[in-house]
Amino acid sequence: MAEDLLHSWDHPAPERAGRPSLFALLPEDFVAMGAPGRAEHIFIQSQHPWVWVEGRPRVSREIREWMAENLDTALPQIVERHASEDGSTKLVLALADGERIEAVHMPRDVRNPRVTLCISSQVGCAMGCTFCATGAMGIRRNLTAGEIVGQVLALLRELGPEKPHQITLVFMGMGEPLHNLEHVHRAIQVFNHQQGLNISTKRITVSTSGLVSGIEKLALLEPRPWLAISLNATTDAARGAVMPVNRVWNLARLRQALDRWPLGPKEKLTIEYVLMAGVNDTPEDAQRLADWMGELRHSHNLNLIRMNEHAASSFREPVEDRLRAFVACLKALGCFVTVRKSRGRDVQAACGQLIREESRQG
Ligand code: SF4
Numbered sequence: 001m002a003e004d005l006l007h008s009w010d011h012p013a014p015e016r017a018g019r020p021s022l023f024a025l026l027p028e029d030f031v032a033m034g035a036p037g038r039a040e041h042i043f044i045q046s047q048h049p050w051v052w053v054e055g056r057p058r059v060s061r062e063i064r065e066w067m068a069e070n071l072d073t074a075l076p077q078i079v080e081r082h083a084s085e086d087g088s089t090k091l092v093l094a095l096a097d098g099e100r101i102e103a104v105h106m107p108r109d110v111r112n113p114r115v116t117l118c119i120s121s122q123v124g125c126a127m128g129c130t131f132c133a134t135g136a137m138g139i140r141r142n143l144t145a146g147e148i149v150g151q152v153l154a155l156l157r158e159l160g161p162e163k164p165h166q167i168t169l170v171f172m173g174m175g176e177p178l179h180n181l182e183h184v185h186r187a188i189q190v191f192n193h194q195q196g197l198n199i200s201t202k203r204i205t206v207s208t209s210g211l212v213s214g215i216e217k218l219a220l221l222e223p224r225p226w227l228a229i230s231l232n233a234t235t236d237a238a239r240g241a242v243m244p245v246n247r248v249w250n251l252a253r254l255r256q257a258l259d260r261w262p263l264g265p266k267e268k269l270t271i272e273y274v275l276m277a278g279v280n281d282t283p284e285d286a287q288r289l290a291d292w293m294g295e296l297r298h299s300h301n302l303n304l305i306r307m308n309e310h311a312a313s314s315f316r317e318p319v320e321d322r323l324r325a326f327v328a329c330l331k332a333l334g335c336f337v338t339v340r341k342s343r344g345r346d347v348q349a350a351c352g353q354l355i356r357e358e359s360r361q362g
Contacts, residue, residue, distance in 0.1 A: 021146020022071045036062050049157040049194035075150045082347035089348045099123045102354040106161045106343045115161045116168040121173025121184050127209045134174045135314035145186035152245050164197040172207045174354050178214025192223045201225050211247035215257045228270035233280050234288035259297040269300040276307045277318040286326050290333035303340045327328045
């Protein structure tokens with residue numbers, strides 16, 4: 001397992017017929033490739049799905065022909081939609097090679113047009129967290145940057161929002177984004193580009209299981225998204241049992257990487273803690289969690305999440321009294337804590353529940 005965790009960079013994403021994806025290119029790439037017409041125009045048209053005609057960017061025939069010859073223009077196809085009673089929608093997308101990924105569209109509320117899109121970075125995941133349905137699948141492959149951007153454009157085309165400034169992106173779907181950093185970061189460059197969707201880095205969060213090597217690489221890159229850590233246990237023994245990554249990079253090493261993270265103005269780290277009955281929900285766990293959080297150098301938010309139960313795991317969510325006692329204990333110790341509402345639980349779209357449908361059946 002430790003070997004897998006270290007070497008999963010070797011699960012390459014396919015470049016179909018050696019052609020780059022239209023959706024992963026920046027204006028300067030169109031110039032370098034000798035595209036006809038203005039590079040900015042092609043970029044703007046390809047990144048704004050609201051102005052497409054018949055599912056394709058609105059460009060001249062000359063540019064269309066050039067694209068057909070030089071680029072991969074396939075967009076992930078939405079093949080299933082599962083609407084939750086809480087307003088969120090889980091979408092299954094088919095990739096060009098037949099692999100499937102899942103994403104979740106979460107409108108803020110009826111009066112607020114903002115939407116959070118929870119997106120995938122890999123088909124499956126190598127990290128093997130024992131409470132997670134995606135982890136039970138194992139890793140199939142990385143997504144290309146074009147597939148990551150295409151996933152978002154496909155969602156926007158179908159469900160909106162219609163204004164780019166209303167979008168928040170969280171890399172909390174299938175996969176460990178820092179295992180696919182090259183493609184994830186290229187996608188962030190495209191999302192953040194002023195002439196594209198222009199999504200501010202403070203509205204893009206990359207959530208990691210604690211892959212310290214990836215955190216340290218991401219810390220050096222620009223544009224740099226905000227960071228969330230899935231912590232879930234407070235001793236190396238307990239964390240190593242549910243998250244194998246901890247056997248490679250333990251809690252002390254993780255905190256060192258977080259303390260070195262170059263926090264931007266107004267930025268906060270997000271620490272997520274999935275509460276599992278009888279595993280990490282005792283008063284002693286709360287005490288250790290408060291201590292660990294208290295020793296972090298940077299400002300942070302602590303989110304508690306009830307375990308989202310699914311068939312691939314025997315872990316259960318704590319009963320309400322236990323959850324309340326855990327929160328009370330943290331508050332008494334001076335922690336500011338939020339119990340996060342999981343969206344889409346009824347359609348298996350909540351945190352840790354995303355999995356290819358065939359895997360769920362198989
Ligand atoms: S929790 Fe995240 S990192 Fe862990 S197995 Fe699931 S998808 Fe992978």
